Amino acid sequence: MQSQDVKQQVKEVYGKAALQAAQGGRASCGEATASADDPITSHLYAEDQITGIPLEAIAASLGCGNPTALAQLNPGETVLDLGSGGGIDVLLSARRVGPTGTVYGLDMTDEMLDLARENQRKAGIENVEFLKGEMEDIPLPDNSVDVIISNCVINLSADKDRVLSEALRVLRPDGRFAVSDIVARGAIPEQIQRHVELWIGCIAGVLEEQDYRTKLAQAGFVDIDLEPTRIYRVEDARAYLADKGIDVEAVASEVDGKFGSAFVRARKPSEG
Numbered sequence: 001m002q003s004q005d006v007k008q009q010v011k012e013v014y015g016k017a018a019l020q021a022a023q024g025g026r027a028s029c030g031e032a033t034a035s036a037d038d039p040i041t042s043h044l045y046a047e048d049q050i051t052g053i054p055l056e057a058i059a060a061s062l063g064c065g066n067p068t069a070l071a072q073l074n075p076g077e078t079v080l081d082l083g084s085g086g087g088i089d090v091l092l093s094a095r096r097v098g099p100t101g102t103v104y105g106l107d108m109t110d111e112m113l114d115l116a117r118e119n120q121r122k123a124g125i126e127n128v129e130f131l132k133g134e135m136e137d138i139p140l141p142d143n144s145v146d147v148i149i150s151n152c153v154i155n156l157s158a159d160k161d162r163v164l165s166e167a168l169r170v171l172r173p174d175g176r177f178a179v180s181d182i183v184a185r186g187a188i189p190e191q192i193q194r195h196v197e198l199w200i201g202c203i204a205g206v207l208e209e210q211d212y213r214t215k216l217a218q219a220g221f222v223d224i225d226l227e228p229t230r231i232y233r234v235e236d237a238r239a240y241l242a243d244k245g246i247d248v249e250a251v252a253s254e255v256d257g258k259f260g261s262a263f264v265r266a267r268k269p270s271e272g
Contacts, residue, residue: 007134010156011109014062014085018111021060021086022118045069045088053091057119060086060112063151064261065180065229068092072176076100077146080170082135082163082179083107083153087116087128093149094125104145105130106138136162143172150179152261155206164219168268177221177266180229184208185258189251212264221266231260 044066050058068089073079073096081090084105094103105128107113116130133139135150136159148167157163167177184206207215209226216224234248234256241248241255248255 007108007158014109015111017062018060018086018109018115021056022111022115024056025059045092049092050088052123053088054119054122056115057086057088057091057123060115061088061151063089063153063180064182065151065263067149067151067178067180067263068096070180070227070229070263071147071149071178073097073147074101078144079103079147079149080138080140080145081105082138082148082150082167083156084116084130085112085151085153087119087130089149089151090116090128090130091119091123091125094128097127099127101127103128104140106133106135108132108134136166138166138170140170142169143175145170145175146172147176147178150181152181154179155182158205160205160207161215161219164215164221168220171268173268173271175268177216177264177268179264180261181212181264182206183212183226183260183262185231185260188258189254206259209262216264216266220269222269223265223267225265227263227265229261229263231257233257 044061044063045058046069049066049069062085066089071093073093075096075098077097078101079093079097081093081103084090084107087105090103090105094101097103105116107116107130110132113130113132120128120130131139135154135157148171154160154163171177186208212226213224234252237255238248241251
C-alpha cells in the first residue's frame with residue numbers, strides 16, 4: 001500500500017475506535033473484536049496505576065504494552081508520545097514527570113485528539129499538550145525532548161525509517177527512545193503475516209526483530225535493546241484465523257510464538 005493509503009486507513013479505523021470509547025464502549029480494531037480479555041490489549045495497566053484516569057482513556061487504548069511502566073521518566077523531563085490516541089500514556093507520563101515536566105501527545109486523528117483533550121480535562125492534568133501531526137514529520141524543534149514513548153503505533157507507519165529519523169532529530173543528546181511495539185520473530189509467510197497483523201495491530205506493518213534493530217542503528221541510535229513483553233501463541237489467534245478460512249492446525253508452527261510485543265529501548269548519542 002502507498003503511504004497515503006495507509007494513513008487514510010489508520011485515520012478511519014482509529015477515528016471509529018475513538019468514537020466507540022467516547023460513547024462508553026471499548027475501542028476495537030475494525031476486524032478485531034473488542035474484548036476485555038483480548039490477549040493483545042488487555043491487562044496492560046495495573047489497577048493502582050490507572051486510578052484517577054478517565055474510563056474513556058482506558059477504553060480507547062489499543063496498545064500492546066505499557067511503556068510508562070518500563071520507561072525511565074524523571075521529574076522535570078519533556079516526554080513525547082507518538083500516536084497518543086485517547087491519551088492514557090500521556091496522562092500517566094504527566095504524573096511521572098510532575099508539574100515541572102511536560103508531556104506532548106502527537107496524533108493525526110481528529111476524533112482521538114478530541115477524546116484525549118476531554119480526558120485531560122476530566123483528569124485535571126495541566127502539564128500536557130496534544131498536538132495534531134504525523135510521526136513522520138513531528139511538529140517539534142530539534143533537540144527538544146528527553147524521552148520518546150509510543151504504544152504499538154510505529155508499526156502502523158509505511159515509512160518507519162522516516163519515523164525513527166524524526167525521533168532522533170527531536171530528542172536531546174542522550175535522549176531516550178522507549179516504546180512498546182509489535183515485532184515478528186523470524187520469517188513468516190506473507191499471507192499468514194497479513195492476517196495476523198490485522199488481528200494484533202490495527203493495520204500493522206510489523207518488523208522482524210533484527211530489522212527493527214538495524215533501522216534504529218541506521219537512524220543513528222545507540223544502546224539498542226528489544227525486550228519481549230508478551231509472546232502470542234497459536235491459541236491466541238485460533239478463533240480469528242479460523243474466521244478467515246485458515247486451517248489453524250496446518251499453520252500452527254508458522255504462527256505459534258512468531259509474533260509478540262516488545263519494549264524497544266535506544267539512546268541518541270551524546271553531542272560530539
